[in-house]
Amino acid sequence: MASGAGLNRVGFRGGKIILTCTKDGTYDSGIVMSEAMAFSKWLFQLRVEGSGSGTVSGWSVTLYGTIDPTAFDLYEQYFEGQWKAITPVISPLTLLPATSWVGIPAPSTEDTSPDAYAWANPLTATGLSLYSPAPWIAVRAVAVGSSSTGAIDVLAFAVP
Secondary structure, eight states, X not given: OOTTTTTSOBSTTSOEEEEEEOSSEEEEOOSBOGGGTTOSEEEEEEEEGGGOOXXXXXXXXXXXXXXXXXXXXXXXXXXXXXXXXXXXXXXXXXXXXXXXXXXXXXXXXXXXXXXXXXXXXXXXXXXOEXXXXXXXXXXXXXXXXXXXXXXXEEEEEEEO
């Protein structure tokens, strides 16, 4: 094992919350996880908000990836504060055009192994996950809640 094994990852202690949804509506994370640019193993999971107990229903979370270098540029500019000085304040995290995003394919669409049932896109229930071996520049989560019960978090984790 390499001396730095396990040190390069984004979520430091596990999944990083990239989106929280509390009531019916459409939520968009915009550009997230650019700090994991070109990492080759991504995992996404839906959980009850705040890692609480209970059940949730009525949610559909679709995950997208991009290799558009503009995503990284916008992400860096935003977090360096260059966008916060603009009046009115806007968030560039949703400025990347829809044509730059592709749905992350669920391995279950290509895999017929017994464990394939656990991977899904969109995520519609807690306990479902999505794995992607692609080197994304950034990812995005779009959640839609319709007659939903319970609040959710969308988690992402990436390693080289």
